[in-house]
Amino acid sequence: MVTTYLVFAGLFFFIGLFAMLTGRNMIRLLIGLEIMAKAVVLAFIMAGWVRGEEFLTQSYVITFIVVEVSLMAVALALVINAYRNTGSLDIRGLARLKG
C-alpha cells in the first residue's frame, strides 16, 4: 500500500529528471523540475501518513511549496532575461553568454 505510492513518487521523479536531462527548451526544463517537486511532496505526505504525523509533514510541505513558488518566479525571470539576451529559449544559447 505504502509501496505503491512511493513507486509512483519515484516514477514522477524519474519523468521530471528525464525531462531536465534531455530537454533544450528552458521552460520545459522548469516543467521537469515541477514534476520532480510533485514527487517530493507525495513522498513527504506518505512519510507523514506512515508515522501518523500528518500535521508536521503538512507544515513541511507548505514551506516547500512557498520555496518552490519563489524559485519558479526567479527562474522564470531568468528565462525572460536569457531570452532577451539570446533571442531564443534554447538552453544551449546560454553557453555563448560572457561577462
Added chain:
Amino acid sequence: MDIVNLALLILMTGLACAAVFLRDLVRSAIALALMSALLAVVLYRLNSPYAAVFELSVVAGLITVLFVSVIALTKEEDQVREARWPIYVFPLVLAAFGLADLAVMKALFAGYQPAGYAAVGESFGATLWGVRSLDILGQVAVIFAGVFGVLVLLREKPLTARQQAEAEKAKDGGEKLW
C-alpha cells in the same frame, strides 16, 4: 490500496508524460496544472487537507499563471527544436526504471503501514505556529528574496545614448505626421 487513488496516480503519470512531450508549451503547462490538481485530490484523500489546499491554489494556480505569462512573453517555442530520440527511448527507460523502482521500494518499505488517523495529535495550527514557527520567518524571507530577485532581473535598463537618439528621432518623425 484505494482504487480511486491508484487511478488518480496513473492519470498523474500520463499527465506528467504529456507535460514533458507535448510540443505546445501552453498545453504542457495545462497538463502540469491538471497534474497538480489531481495531486491535491490525492493529498486530500491521504488526510492532508492543508497541503492539498496549498497545492491546488498555489501550485496549480499561481505557477501555471507564471508559466503561461512567460510563454506569452517569449513566443519562441517553435524555434527550439527538441531532439527526437528521447521520445523513442523514454518508454523503454521508464519501464526499466519502473521495475527497478518497484523492486527497491518493495525491499525497503514492504512492512510499512499507515499509522492511522487516530495517531494525529495536536491541531494543525499549533504545529505550524508553535512547533514550526521559525519556518514561517524563513518563508517570509524566501518570499521577499523571490520578489526582490524578480524585480532586479526584470528591471528596465537605462537606454544607451544611441538608443535615446533613435527614440528621439522616431518621436520627431511621429510628430511630423500630425
